[in-house]
Amino acid sequence: MPAIKLSGNETVLQKAAVNELSGSLRGQLLTRGDAGYDDARTLWNAMHDRHPALIARCADVQDVSTAVNFAREHELLLAVKGGGHSFPGKSVCEGGMMIDLAGMKTVRVDPDRRRAYAGGGALLYDLDKASLDHGLVTTAGVVSHTGVGGLTLGGGFGRLNRKYGLTIDNVVSARIVTADGKIRRISADEDPDLFWGIRGGGGNFGVVTEFEFALHPTTRRMLGGNIVWPVSKARDVLAFFAEYATGVSDDMYVAPFMVAPPGTEGIIGIDVLFCGDPAAGEKELAPLRSFGQPAEDGVTMVDYLEYQTQFDGAEAHGRRNYIKNGMVREFTPGLIDGMIEGFTLDPNTSLFFHTAGGVVAEVGDTDTAFPHRKAVTMIGIGSTWTAPAEDKQRIAELRRRWALVEPHTGGFYANLREETASRTEKNFGPNYDRLVALKNAYDPMNLFRLNANVTPTV
Ligand SMILES: Cc1cc2nc3c(=O)[nH]c(=O)nc-3n(C[C@H](O)[C@H](O)[C@H](O)COP(=O)(O)OP(=O)(O)OC[C@H]3O[C@@H](n4cnc5c(N)ncnc54)[C@H](O)[C@@H]3O)c2cc1C
Numbered sequence: 001m002p003a004i005k006l007s008g009n010e011t012v013l014q015k016a017a018v019n020e021l022s023g024s025l026r027g028q029l030l031t032r033g034d035a036g037y038d039d040a041r042t043l044w045n046a047m048h049d050r051h052p053a054l055i056a057r058c059a060d061v062q063d064v065s066t067a068v069n070f071a072r073e074h075e076l077l078l079a080v081k082g083g084g085h086s087f088p089g090k091s092v093c094e095g096g097m098m099i100d101l102a103g104m105k106t107v108r109v110d111p112d113r114r115r116a117y118a119g120g121g122a123l124l125y126d127l128d129k130a131s132l133d134h135g136l137v138t139t140a141g142v143v144s145h146t147g148v149g150g151l152t153l154g155g156g157f158g159r160l161n162r163k164y165g166l167t168i169d170n171v172v173s174a175r176i177v178t179a180d181g182k183i184r185r186i187s188a189d190e191d192p193d194l195f196w197g198i199r200g201g202g203g204n205f206g207v208v209t210e211f212e213f214a215l216h217p218t219t220r221r222m223l224g225g226n227i228v229w230p231v232s233k234a235r236d237v238l239a240f241f242a243e244y245a246t247g248v249s250d251d252m253y254v255a256p257f258m259v260a261p262p263g264t265e266g267i268i269g270i271d272v273l274f275c276g277d278p279a280a281g282e283k284e285l286a287p288l289r290s291f292g293q294p295a296e297d298g299v300t301m302v303d304y305l306e307y308q309t310q311f312d313g314a315e316a317h318g319r320r321n322y323i324k325n326g327m328v329r330e331f332t333p334g335l336i337d338g339m340i341e342g343f344t345l346d347p348n349t350s351l352f353f354h355t356a357g358g359v360v361a362e363v364g365d366t367d368t369a370f371p372h373r374k375a376v377t378m379i380g381i382g383s384t385w386t387a388p389a390e391d392k393q394r395i396a397e398l399r400r401r402w403a404l405v406e407p408h409t410g411g412f413y414a415n416l417r418e419e420t421a422s423r424t425e426k427n428f429g430p431n432y433d434r435l436v437a438l439k440n441a442y443d444p445m446n447l448f449r450l451n452a453n454v455t456p457t458v
Contacts, residue, residue: 001031003053004095005075006447013074018054021070027059027103040100041092043081044145045321047391048089052079052098059103061175061183061209064120068207069181071097072447079450080207083123083147087323088418090203090450091150099207101149109134109215115172116213122148125309127213132305136215138170139163142271142354144309145317152211153202154415154452155370157378159224159253159273159308162358163216168199168368169359170214178206179443187212197438200370201428202414203451204435205442223274223281224307225299231258231266233292234340240291241270242331245376250358251276252284255377258343259350266345272299273307320388322395324402325380325416326409327372335408339379342401348385349398351405354378354413371411371429378413379405414452424452 001013022029030037031054040055053076056067071078077096084091092098101121107130108117114136118127125144131137139158141151148167156167164170173187176198184206186195197205229237238256245254253273260266270288274281278301289297328335339351355377365373372378383398411427412419425432432454439446439456446456 001053002095003074003097004077004093006077006445006449007075008077010095011074011076013053017074021054021056021066024066025056025058025063027063028057030055030057040081040102041098043084043086043089043092044317045085045087045089046318047320047322048092050089050092050094052093053095054097055100056097057100057103061177064099064101064177064207064209065181065183067097067099068177068179068447071099072179072181072445075445078447080203080448082121082149083145083151085146086150087321087416090418093450101207101209104209107131109136111136114215114217116215118148118211118213120149120207120209120211124148124151128305128308131215132218132220134215135217135219137218137304138213138215139165139167140308141167142308143311143315145312145315148211149208150203150415153198153200153208155200155413157354157356157413159271160275161356161360162250162253163275165359165363166370168370169363171199171211172214173212174198174208175210176206176208179445179447193438194442197369197435199368200431201435201438201454203448204439204454206448218275218304220304221301222304222307223278223285223299224272224302224304226269226271226296227289227294227299228267228269228296229292229294231260231268231343234258234268234343235336236292237268237270238331238336238339239333241288242336244288245331245355245357248284249276249280251281253355254288255353255355257350257352258339260345260347262347266343267295273304319384319386320391320394321382321384322398323380323382323416324398324406325378325413326406327375327411327413328377328379328409329375331376332408335379335405338405338408342381342404344401346383349381349383349401351379351381353380366430369428369431369435371427371431372413375411378416379409380416381405419452421453421455424454427452428454
């Protein structure tokens, strides 16, 4: 069977070796034409239509170890798929091998210890649901069909991050299969360096088959909703927001967005979630609600689990997507100008934020591999469409708009942007050298390279 190696060269896999691999997995080994093959190789972003030679649909950690050993021994190009939401399509490869974790998505909760144990292929909904069933919660992102694996390894912004930190700040331990095929349990006490590296360093160091998360007691009913103004008021709203957001408590999450739903002249909205006492939330929210006569104020008591799914439809699978983002330390007038200039009435393009601060900023830039602790927010511009013929023009247009915003940002969120090796190095900032040392120790052949890649130097 023809396959592609890490070097990019072609190789031929012997039938006997492939059969032996297939026979040794508890899960399935899929090749072109097998039932389930197309489903397994398909990512959320339809831009990445690739055909791995082999897909190992792993059923357990031993399967993952077997698959990693096979890929390493045959020097195969290797992709690891968690939830499949990589914008740049890092979780599928052409001609190499894919390790698909969709069969490892169970989330188990220990309510007494306040811990969730999430499989490497779990989705955010699985984590939120299992935790909330016990009156517990941790930080998860804002679209519930996103994968826990990729989101966590790169950082993990979510509506509760000001209260509980990024998703990585809640990881207590992980089980990982490293490039040598070894299964390791890592934590602050076991392989602490590696544990540091997986919290922000992406999939560079192996396949995480289970995350142990700290959970926090919560109610499901919270104060949440969107406050919306016509886009003509964007400058005033954003200037007010810049001031307002610096004074809110860690219970409050407020994240602006700008979009032009069909039939409107464009809106500036603020996504609100308050996870503390609703009466205190009402009080904190009052100045925002009364600013500039909003066109719509949808803030009310919501069910948090449901609220976490509100963008699921708008962010549906199978469309073509392109995105840029940057980290913002200060909400300056220049940034506001850039946003307003960058805004478009195209209903398929939106500006959005992941607001940070609070507990996110209490962790030091070098305490985990995630280097942007002091940013108050991440800003992104994303565009979505269906016809491949539009790719070139859509991407060029988005880049043009992003160029108006980018000068007001510093660094980027690697989970939502692909970059050159030198920009990736710069983006990891003070953490890069330590990441390289880890890569040299745990993955000197760069088996795990389809990610925000740290290039080994040995
Ligand atoms: C619709 C949408 C909404 C999003 N919302 C948010 C948000 O609210 N907050 C936020 O922080 N980010 C958000 N993101 C970005 C998200 O964090 C990244 O896209 C992330 O990579 C998705 O993880 P995944 O497991 O679904 O992706 P995949 O495509 O499966 O993987 C992405 C990368 O992670 C690696 N990987 C995945 N799982 C594992 C694992 N178990 N072990 C080792 N490596 C692994 C892959 O090899 C690949 O390099 C969103 C993305 C999308 C598309």
